[in-house]
Amino acid sequence: MLLGLFMAAAPFAFAEEQAQISRLPPLPQPLDPILRDMFDRSRAMGGAVINLTLTTGHAPKFARASGVMALTIRFETSTPRRLIELVIFRTAQIVGSDYELNQHTPLMKLCGYSDQQIAEIADWRRSTSFDDKQRAALDYVEQMAHGGNVDDPTFAELSRSFTPQQIVEISYTVGTYYSTGLLTKALKIQRETDGRLTVPGVC
Numbered sequence: 001m002l003l004g005l006f007m008a009a010a011p012f013a014f015a016e017e018q019a020q021i022s023r024l025p026p027l028p029q030p031l032d033p034i035l036r037d038m039f040d041r042s043r044a045m046g047g048a049v050i051n052l053t054l055t056t057g058h059a060p061k062f063a064r065a066s067g068v069m070a071l072t073i074r075f076e077t078s079t080p081r082r083l084i085e086l087v088i089f090r091t092a093q094i095v096g097s098d099y100e101l102n103q104h105t106p107l108m109k110l111c112g113y114s115d116q117q118i119a120e121i122a123d124w125r126r127s128t129s130f131d132d133k134q135r136a137a138l139d140y141v142e143q144m145a146h147g148g149n150v151d152d153p154t155f156a157e158l159s160r161s162f163t164p165q166q167i168v169e170i171s172y173t174v175g176t177y178y179s180t181g182l183l184t185k186a187l188k189i190q191r192e193t194d195g196r197l198t199v200p201g202v203c
Contacts, residue, residue, distance in 0.1 A: 022055040022189045034060035038067060050196060052099065052180075055189050066180070073173050074201060079166040081203045082111040086121070086134060087141055087173045093122050094145040097181030102191040111203035136161045137170060144174045 027035065035057050039049050056063040077084055085107050092100035108118050120127035124138050136157045143150040158167060183189075 020190065021051040022187045024055055024058055024187060027054060027057050032057070032060040034064050038064060050103070051189050051192055052103075052184065055187055056183070069172075069176055073169075073176060077166070077169045077173075079162065079169045081201075082113075083134065083137055084169070084173055085111045085203070086113070087137055087170055088177050089118070090121055090124075090138055090141045091145055091174050091177040092181050094142070095178050095181035095185075097177075097184050099184040099189050099191055100177060100181050107203070133161045140170065141174055144171065145178055 031039070038053070038057075042049055053063055053067065056066060073084060073088075074081065085104060089101070089104050089108055092104060105118065109115075114129075117127075117129045120129050121138075124130055124135065130138065139154050140150060140158045143154055158170075162170065
């Protein structure tokens with residue numbers, strides 16, 4: 001996930017695990033102090049580090065800033081977390097980031113979405129599985145993530161369902177996860193296959 005920094009897993013040997021996780025080489029050793037602090041905080045919260053962070057860690061300050069934004073989006077919005085996860089998931093679908101979809105499918109389930117709902121997100125307009133508020137958000141995501149030109153009726157519907165603060169939160173979520181999705185594709189960051197699963201927090 002853009003930036004899902006925190007993963008449920010035991011610590012691992014960076015050089016071995018990083019060997020084939022992206023187009024970039026393993027992180028240089030010793031680790032930059034910024035990364036050491038990030039990784040220590042992740043473990044202190046009961047997690048480890050995902051391939052996204054092991055790749056973006058080549059630019060430690062960017063990785064740190066990205067991680068802060070990811071945690072803000074997931075845990076510090078006035079927009080309900082359940083809605084935020086739906087926005088993240090649809091954005092990841094549009095950009096075609098298998099990495100982000102792999103990270104956020106468990107979070108969608110944690111937030112109460114059924115397998116049927118998850119399967120119908122890509123074709124949400126024809127689905128009856130989403131309420132009016134979810135549909136207003138999905139319509140906005142659809143237009144913002146396809147060029148950014150959101151029409152007035154779509155924005156009016158969004159404004160009826162969400163506060164100005166929440167609209168900004170949703171917009172930042174789309175923009176952040178769209179850019180991260182592109183990054184995961186360009187750098188060919190591989191999905192975790194070793195049991196490291198995102199620490200979900202509370203939904």
